[in-house]
Amino acid sequence: MAQFFSLHPEQPQARLIRQAAEIIRGGGLVAFPTDSAYALGGLTGDASLLERIRRIRGVDDRHHFTLLCRDLSEISTYARVDNTQYRLLKATTPGPYTFILEGTRELPRRLLHPKRKTIGLRVPEHAVVSALLAELDEPMLSSTLLLPDEDLPLTDPEEIRDRLEKQVDLVIEAGFCGPEATTVIDLTGGGPTLVRAGRGDLAPFGIEED
Numbered sequence: 001m002a003q004f005f006s007l008h009p010e011q012p013q014a015r016l017i018r019q020a021a022e023i024i025r026g027g028g029l030v031a032f033p034t035d036s037a038y039a040l041g042g043l044t045g046d047a048s049l050l051e052r053i054r055r056i057r058g059v060d061d062r063h064h065f066t067l068l069c070r071d072l073s074e075i076s077t078y079a080r081v082d083n084t085q086y087r088l089l090k091a092t093t094p095g096p097y098t099f100i101l102e103g104t105r106e107l108p109r110r111l112l113h114p115k116r117k118t119i120g121l122r123v124p125e126h127a128v129v130s131a132l133l134a135e136l137d138e139p140m141l142s143s144t145l146l147l148p149d150e151d152l153p154l155t156d157p158e159e160i161r162d163r164l165e166k167q168v169d170l171v172i173e174a175g176f177c178g179p180e181a182t183t184v185i186d187l188t189g190g191g192p193t194l195v196r197a198g199r200g201d202l203a204p205f206g207i208e209e210d
Contacts, residue, residue, distance in 0.1 A: 009175035021135040028169035033177035036096040037153035041142035058148030066120035067139040094125035096199040100186040
């Protein structure tokens with residue numbers, strides 16, 4: 001049965017953040033709000049957690065997972081970032097963007113795309129997520145909470161608990177969380193390439209949406 005925490009969206013209670021971090025450190029799978037949609041997440045090094053997310057999402061090993069990082073220095077630990085990429089990241093983080101980048105050896109191979117050796121990385125702009133990452137003192141593995149055969153991510157924490165109460169360990173509620181997922185930008189080619197249009201503005205990348 002999933003636990004349910006209600007946190008203040010701007011000043012999350014430290015006690016509940018500590019408890020949430022303890023659940024995550026114990027291998028727990030958490031559903032939580034971000035600056036875009038709700039996400040599923042947990043420890044990056046937990047192989048069984050990866051499979052739990054895949055089962056809920058109905059995705060295979062070619063699905064790009066995302067590391068939620070506190071800042072750009074953490075991103076550069078887990079991805080290869082050149083000067084041009086860094087300038088783009090600096091101009092658009094924190095924010096509702098996920099960037100596809102080439103992973104470094106710091107990452108377990110199972111987290112990387114099996115052929116491209118890439119990973120999604122992002123720095124969210126959400127007080128609850130920032131507090132949780134600070135308490136954990138490491139990135140979180142995450143994926144948008146989009147269920148199979150549905151067009152939009154789940155947004156209601158009560159519905160998330162009802163539908164996933166036996167599949168996740170904790171649901172965090174922290175006020176309204178919209179249905180738009182992040183904008184996904186691939187930075188591994190010669191320039192930014194749009195993978196998915198979402199909440200993030202495309203203007204900083206010189207991309208026009210079709």
